[in-house]
Amino acid sequence: MKLSHIKLYPLAIPLIEPIKMSGETITHANTLLVYLKTNTGKEAWGETSAAPLMTGETLGGLLQNAKYLGEHLRGLDITELNSISMVLGKILYGNTSVKSCFEMAIIDLFAQAQDTSVWQILRDLSKNKTQTKPIPLPLLRMLGGSLDKEVADAALYRAQGYRHWKIKVGSLPLAEDLERVSILCDLLAGDIVSADANGAFNLDQAVIFCTAEKTRQLSFVEQAIAAKSTIDDFSLLKSKSHLPIALDESIHDVNEIKYFDQANALDGASLKLIKTGGLVSGLAAALELQRRNLKINLACKVAETSLSAAATASLGFAIDSIPWGFSMSNQYLEFDICAKPLHAENGHLNIEQLNPIGIGVTPEINLVTQAHSKEYSTVLC
Ligand SMILES: [Mg+2]
Known part of the structure; x- marks a missing residue:
C-alpha cells in the first residue's frame, strides 16, 4: 500500500463555550487533519490536536x-499494520501527536483493505x-463555568x-474548589464523578483535597500534582489519599504505567x-492497565472532532470496558466536520454510529473548509 497523496488541513473550530483548566482556557479546537490517498485510490483521514501543556505541541508545530x-x-510502501510505528519512528523521533494522526489514517486504510x-x-x-457486538461506551461530561x-x-x-x-479544579482557591465539588457530588450522588487538577496542586494542597470530607464522594482525582513531581511525591499522595488516584499528563506509554504502578502511585490512568x-500503542497501554487491575479513562483532547472521537472510541470498543468513562470532546464544538457527528445517546456512544468499514466516520470537505484555521494554510506534502 503506497501513499501517493498526502494533504494537511489545520483547523480552528470554536467551542460552544470556553473551557477553563488550571493552566489555560481553551476557546477553539486547534486540530490537524491528514488526508491520505493510496496508489489504488483508497482514501483515509487522521486527526491530532495541539496540546501545548500536555504534549508541548502547538498547531503550527504539528503542521510543520x-x-x-x-x-x-509519500511513495513508501507500508505492508504490515505492526510496522507502522517503526516506519514513522525511522522518519521522526518522538512527536507522538503527529504520529497518531498518520497512524490513525493508515490503520483506516488497512481496515478498508480487509473490509x-x-x-x-x-x-x-x-x-x-x-x-458479541461491543457494548456502548459511557460518555464522560465535563462541567465548567460558574457554579450556577x-x-x-x-x-x-x-436527565439525558x-x-x-x-x-476541572485548580484554577480557583482550594476552599472554593472543595465547596464546588461537594455541591456537585451531592447533586450527582451515585454517579462516577471525578476532579481533574491538571497538575495544579502542590503536594500539601493535593493531600488536603484528596482527604477532605467535601470530596469523599468523588470516584477519582486526576493528575492532582504536576507531572514533573518526584515519584516519591506521587507515592506519598496515593498512600495518604482517601480517593483513587488517576494520572493523565504523567502517563504516555506502557513503561510509565509499569513505573508508576511499581511505585504504588496510581489507581488508573487517562489515555489519549x-x-x-x-x-x-494506546491499545498496549490500555491492556497493561487492565492486566494490573488499574482503571481506564479514555479521552480525546479538548477538543477534537468526530474523527478522533471515532478512532478513540474504536479502542474502547476493542477492549469492551472503560470504567472511568470516555471523554468524547466533539460534544463541546460549535460544529463538527462530519455530516453526522458522533453524539451521546442516553449518555453513551453506540457502535451503530460508526460505519462498519474503516474508522467509522468520514469528514465532509465543505465542513473541513469551514473549519480551516485562518492562521495557517493547507499543505500538500
Ligand atoms: Mg486530564
Whole structure:
C-alpha cells in the first residue's frame, strides 16, 4: 500500500463555550487533519490536536512536523499494520501527536483493505475473542463555568443519561474548589464523578483535597500534582489519599504505567492518542492497565472532532470496558466536520454510529473548509 497523496488541513473550530483548566482556557479546537490517498485510490483521514501543556505541541508545530513526516512517507510502501510505528519512528523521533494522526489514517486504510472496521482490527490485536457486538461506551461530561451553570448543566445532562462527570479544579482557591465539588457530588450522588487538577496542586494542597470530607464522594482525582513531581511525591499522595488516584499528563506509554504502578502511585490512568502516539500503542497501554487491575479513562483532547472521537472510541470498543468513562470532546464544538457527528445517546456512544468499514466516520470537505484555521494554510506534502 503506497501513499501517493498526502494533504494537511489545520483547523480552528470554536467551542460552544470556553473551557477553563488550571493552566489555560481553551476557546477553539486547534486540530490537524491528514488526508491520505493510496496508489489504488483508497482514501483515509487522521486527526491530532495541539496540546501545548500536555504534549508541548502547538498547531503550527504539528503542521510543520506533519509536513516533514508526510514528505518522507509519500511513495513508501507500508505492508504490515505492526510496522507502522517503526516506519514513522525511522522518519521522526518522538512527536507522538503527529504520529497518531498518520497512524490513525493508515490503520483506516488497512481496515478498508480487509473490509473490516478499525475497532475489529484493534480487538483482534488485543486477542479479545469476544464475538458479541461491543457494548456502548459511557460518555464522560465535563462541567465548567460558574457554579450556577455547572449545577444547571449537571441536571440537564443527567436527565439525558450521562453518569460520568469531570470537574476541572485548580484554577480557583482550594476552599472554593472543595465547596464546588461537594455541591456537585451531592447533586450527582451515585454517579462516577471525578476532579481533574491538571497538575495544579502542590503536594500539601493535593493531600488536603484528596482527604477532605467535601470530596469523599468523588470516584477519582486526576493528575492532582504536576507531572514533573518526584515519584516519591506521587507515592506519598496515593498512600495518604482517601480517593483513587488517576494520572493523565504523567502517563504516555506502557513503561510509565509499569513505573508508576511499581511505585504504588496510581489507581488508573487517562489515555489519549496524542500521548500514546496512536492506536496500537494506546491499545498496549490500555491492556497493561487492565492486566494490573488499574482503571481506564479514555479521552480525546479538548477538543477534537468526530474523527478522533471515532478512532478513540474504536479502542474502547476493542477492549469492551472503560470504567472511568470516555471523554468524547466533539460534544463541546460549535460544529463538527462530519455530516453526522458522533453524539451521546442516553449518555453513551453506540457502535451503530460508526460505519462498519474503516474508522467509522468520514469528514465532509465543505465542513473541513469551514473549519480551516485562518492562521495557517493547507499543505500538500
Ligand atoms: Mg486530564
